[in-house]
Amino acid sequence: DIQMSQSPSSLSASVGDRVTITCRASQSIGIYLNWYQQNPGKAPKLLIYAASNLQSGVPSRFSGSGSGTDFTLTINTLQPEDFATYYCQQSYSTPQFTFGPGTKVDIK
Amino acid sequence: QVQLVQSGAEVKKPGSSVKVSCKASGDTFSDYVITWVRQAPGQGLEWMGGILPIFNSPHYAQNFQGRVTITADESTSTAYMELGSLRSEDTAIYYCARVMRESATRYFDLWGQGTLVTVSS
Numbered sequence: 001d002i003q004m005s006q007s008p009s010s011l012s013a014s015v016g017d018r019v020t021i022t023c024r025a026s027q028s029i030g031i032y033l034n035w036y037q038q039n040p041g042k043a044p045k046l047l048i049y050a051a052s053n054l055q056s057g058v059p060s061r062f063s064g065s066g067s068g069t070d071f072t073l074t075i076n077t078l079q080p081e082d083f084a085t086y087y088c089q090q091s092y093s094t095p096q097f098t099f100g101p102g103t104k105v106d107i108k
Numbered sequence: 109q110v111q112l113v114q115s116g117a118e119v120k121k122p123g124s125s126v127k128v129s130c131k132a133s134g135d136t137f138s139d140y141v142i143t144w145v146r147q148a149p150g151q152g153l154e155w156m157g158g159i160l161p162i163f164n165s166p167h168y169a170q171n172f173q174g175r176v177t178i179t180a181d182e183s184t185s186t187a188y189m190e191l192g193s194l195r196s197e198d199t200a201i202y203y204c205a206r207v208m209r210e211s212a213t214r215y216f217d218l219w220g221q222g223t224l225v226t227v228s229s
Contacts, residue, residue: 001170034215036153043203043219044145044153050213087153091214095141095167099153 002026002090004100012108017078021103023071023088032092033071035064038102039084047086048073075105083107110134112142112204112220119226125192128223130204137185138162141207143216144178144189146200158207159187194227201225 003026013019023033031051036044046055048064051071061076075082088100115129130142143158157168161180168176177190187204202223205216 032213036216038153043222044205044216045219046215046217049208049215049217050210055215055217089153089216094214095158096169097143097155097214099145099155102152 001096002029002093002098004088004090004098006086006088006100006103008103009101010104010106012106013078014108015078015080019075019078019082019105021073021086021088021105023066023073023100025069025071025090025092028068029090029092031067032090032094033064033066034089034091035062035073036087036089037082037084038087039081044087078105110206110218112206112218114202114204114220114223117224117226119228120194122195122227122229124194125190126194126225127188127190128202128204128225130187130189130220132185132187132206137180138182141209141214142178142180142187143205143207144176145203145205145216147203147222148197148200151200156189156202161187191225194225196227199225199227 005024007022033051035048038044052064063074085102085104087102113131138161141158141160144156159166159178166178180187204220206218208217
């Protein structure tokens with residue numbers, strides 16, 4: 001089974017900061033990596049698919065990069081609504097999927 | 109507008125089973141895999157399994173094999189997730205989601221609102 005890890009598990013940041021979250025797969029997954037945002041009490045929301053493709057309607061301050069085993073989600077100019085938990089997910093082993101453990105971004 | 113609407117909260121006894129529904133509206137139900145993800149209180153997301161309604165062929169995560177049954181009714185555009193032998197650790201919010209496919213990639217682009225299942229004696 002493919003295992004996913006994320007770092008850090010949590011971080012504190014201020015509005016306007018640039019934030020970077022890392023996701024690592026236990027084996028190469030090509031570009032089959034998605035990112036989701038989840039606000040408290042809400043369903044997850046797709047941000048990025050296939051490592052670097054911005055989902056329609058998602059602000060351009062979000063970007064994704066990487067391939068193989070190492071991936072990055074970057075949020076430029078952090079906004080108040082961006083304080084949330086972020087999950088990566090591999091879809092390489094479709095129809096089996098695996099999520100990372102999540103990274104919580106809170107206010108410094 | 110395409111939506112996934114889930115059934116309401118449930119309270120169940122240990123050892124019993126629960127069946128959660130997910131009704132799709134506004135799009136072609138049968139062409140997409142509907143998948144199920146759960147989230148225990150304060151925990152992360154855990155993929156459980158999914159089904160492609162047109163083939164009615166479910167697939168399950170190993171952790172839930174033998175305890176979960178995912179079905180779909182094309183006539184009502186509704187998918188179901190039934191989890192048996194419930195224990196307190198199954199207390200969670202259960203989400204359905206649509207699996208979008210684009211070339212070889214897959215992602216969950218549309219989510220239901222979630223259904224809270226509480227297992228308590």
